[in-house]
Amino acid sequence: MTFPWVANTVLTRSIRLAPIIAMAALLASCASPPMPPSSSMPSVPVAAPVTAGSRPGDSGPLPAPLVQGKSRWVPVRWAELPGFEEDQLFEAWNAWLKSCERPGPIFAPLCGEVRRLSIASAEEQRVWMVARLQPYRVETLQGGSEGLLTSYYEPVLKASRMTGGAYEVPLYRAPSTLGSRKPWFSRQEIDTLPEARAALKGREIAWVADPIDALMLQIQGSGRLDISEPDGSQHVVRVAFAGSNDQPYRSVNQWLLAQGVTKINPWPDATKAWALQNPQRVQQLLWSNPRFIFFREEALSNFDAAFGPKGAQGVALTPGRSIAVDRDSIPYGTPVWLASRGNAANLQKLVVAQDTGSAIVGAVRADYFAGTGPQAGEMAARVNQPLRLWVLWPR
Structure with a gap:
């Protein structure tokens, strides 16, 4: 696709996010085959901004509805997507570029064009989306189109490599015996049974001060540790999900x-x-949830720090633009239009399905990745509100 890009397009972006976009595009292109010349891409005229309901190219007969696992997808016009003309799409392109690091077979053919458009204007991005993608309203198999949005985040906790003083709550690597029994020991058994404690001896990554914080970290599935080393140095590492005891979540x-x-x-x-x-x-409160999460430690570079942990798709999550979904309803890597209004947040935006969770079940169900740290945690704790979703599927 040939677009009349102008030299100052990038200057209209946020100064803070522009290096991230450029670097993400560079890294993604380095890991991919050479892109075809622009002449091989269909030409789409770039029109002046328009209002919802009069989007050029949004005409012609609609395709038939689709059934995707637990959901039914109903084709709609782009005009149905609330806020489509207002969203800052370049923010979502970070998440889309990440998905193109591990694309599925449906979206892999579009990744060359997605990379080209990382420095395009929002209007050029919108024109391309209308030309290349078809929106489908996500419904239950029974026809319901309203579901539930929750939110999650990446906590940041103070931690120590050594136990003692304030730091007495361990975070563990997965034990070597984890696969020897299913389910593995419950949270209460981990605290009380000699066999379970012996299996975890020497598997400590670090210790934190508050058992509620440790439980919160396990519920979120990953986080960052501001960690004190034995030599007195301090640095930040990420602890990522490495497995569970296969006990039910309560x-x-x-x-x-x-x-x-x-x-x-x-x-x-x-x-x-x-x-x-x-x-x-x-x-007693802690033991009420028998599920226990194990972690692995990951180094955290300055570039990595701009993104969240890796989701189930295997790519780093983008704050405010990645969602967890039921993979039996929406495949990983699918761009999704999300609309949700509530006391916590009013959201009308492009996101990408890049993660899942044990509680994220059903057709119209999503968990919104709010980002890292206390502010993101405050938002995530408040989000529990109605949701509508539209998948954007290649034509």
Whole structure:
């Protein structure tokens, strides 16, 4: 596709994000076969900005509905996508470039064009999307189009390589015996059974100070540790999901509600406040969730720090532009239009399906990656609101 790009296009971008986009595009192109010459790409005229409902190219007969696992996809016009004309699409291109590092067979043929468009204007990106993609409204097999949006993030915790003092709660690598029994020991058994404790001896990555923080890290599935080394140095590493004990997940908040606790949000602050008032019951609270997560340590470069951990697709998550989905409803690497309004956030934007989670089940269901650190955590704790989704599928 030939676009009349102008030299100052990049200057319209955020100064902070432009190096990330350029570097991501460079790295992605280095790992891929040479792109075809632009003459091999279909030419699409670039029109002046238009209002929703009059988008050029959005005409002609619609294709038939599709069934994708647990979901039904209903073809629609681009005008149905709320906020399509206003979204800062270049932000989403970071996530799309990441997906092109490990694309599936459906989207791999588009990755050359996606890379070219990383420095295009938002209008050029919109024109290309209309020409190359068909939006489908995601519904349940029964026809429901409204679902649930939640959010997750990457916590940052203070930690130490050595136990003692304030740091007494261990974070573990996966034990060598993890596959020897399914499910593996529960959280309570890990704390109490000599056999389980022996299997984890020497598997400690680091220690943190608060058991609620350790539980939160396990619920999120990954995080960063601001870690103190024995020599007195301090640096930040990432701990990524490396496996679980295959025990069922149980909500600590639901357990608290069953105990008659009325203030359970914001998480985890309300839980920590309850724990301070009920120190003799903290272990009981922790054991209410038998699921236990093991981690692996990863180095964190300055470039990596701009992105989140790797999701289930195997690519790094992009804050505000990556979602976790039910892979039986939406394949990994699929660009998705997301619309959700609630007290926590009003979102109308392009995102990419790059992760999943044990609680993310159903056709119209997504978990929104809010980013890293306390501010992202505050947002993630509040998001629990209605959701609509449209997959953008190659024509």
